[in-house]
Amino acid sequence: MTASASLRALRVAAAVELISLAILLLNLSTVHWSSVSSLLGPTHGCAYLLVIILALRQPRANAKIRVTALVPAIGGLLVLRQLSKTET
Amino acid sequence: MARIRWYLAIQPVPPPPGRPYGGAVTKLLLSIHVLAAIVAVGPVTVAASMFPAVARRATGTERDAAVLANLHRICRVYAAVGITVPVFGLATATSLGVLGDAWLLTSIALTAGAAGVLVLLVLPGQRAVQASTVDTRRLAMYTGAFNLLWATVTVLMIVRPGSTTGA
Numbered sequence: 606m607t608a609s610a611s612l613r614a615l616r617v618a619a620a621v622e623l624i625s626l627a628i629l630l631l632n633l634s635t636v637h638w639s640s641v642s643s644l645l646g647p648t649h650g651c652a653y654l655l656v657i658i659l660a661l662r663q664p665r666a667n668a669k670i671r672v673t674a675l676v677p678a679i680g681g682l683l684v685l686r687q688l689s690k691t692e693t
Numbered sequence: 694m695a696r697i698r699w700y701l702a703i704q705p706v707p708p709p710p711g712r713p714y715g716g717a718v719t720k721l722l723l724s725i726h727v728l729a730a731i732v733a734v735g736p737v738t739v740a741a742s743m744f745p746a747v748a749r750r751a752t753g754t755e756r757d758a759a760v761l762a763n764l765h766r767i768c769r770v771y772a773a774v775g776i777t778v779p780v781f782g783l784a785t786a787t788s789l790g791v792l793g794d795a796w797l798l799t800s801i802a803l804t805a806g807a808a809g810v811l812v813l814l815v816l817p818g819q820r821a822v823q824a825s826t827v828d829t830r831r832l833a834m835y836t837g838a839f840n841l842l843w844a845t846v847t848v849l850m851i852v853r854p855g856s857t858t859g860a
Contacts, residue, residue: 640718647784651777
């Protein structure tokens with residue numbers, strides 16, 4: 606995977622990670638439809654794991670960035686921020 | 694008491710209240726799981742199986758290197774996409790209430806083994822072959838082991854030995 610394609614995938618996974626969790630929590634605190642939880646739960650899980658895998662594969666990722674990817678919900682966004690810092 | 698236990702053991706476990714077997718969400722989860730398995734594992738199988746043969750026939754031209762790089766890329770990318778298969782599989786199993794079944798636990802262990810072989814042996818092996826002219830026989834063996842493992846899981850998913858929830 607080229608660097609830019611991998612970074613784009615990381616951006617998408619980070620967004621899905623955060624948005625899916627936000628909808629899950631919103632659903633939990635309001636109507637609590639079980640089907641929403643059933644479908645978005647695995648989606649969020651996939652996004653979380655994909656963020657970790659993609660962060661590990663980033664050529665510029667150091668140990669700190671790799672550990673940051675493990676942070677729930679905002680790990681992907683934190684990784685993107687740190688990657689943009691290492692760029693400059 | 695023993696008689697009741699014996700009776701319960703061969704009877705299908707009733708679905709949890711409000712969440713019958715084969716609900717719409719369960720069907721959707723299972724569809725995503727199967728679709729992801731076909732789309733993600735299929736390309737890895739084909740590309741990984743082609744890799745050692747292509748590497749063996751390679752004569753060191755630029756074209757050979759490009760073909761190998763592309764096959765390796767397919768394996769890498771679809772291995773990452775493949776993470777959706779166990780995640781949605783676990784969701785489906787929870788939804789169906791079969792998470793504790795022996796056939797499923799065996800499948801999970803074999804899947805973990807297959808993932809381990811792919812990530813720790815096949816993908817690094819492909820990189821090593823690309824980097825130098827090392828022997829491809831070992832890589833071919835690892836690839837065969839990966840294919841055998843997930844083919845076994847597929848059969849387990851269909852046969853489901855000991856399952857009481859029907860086909």
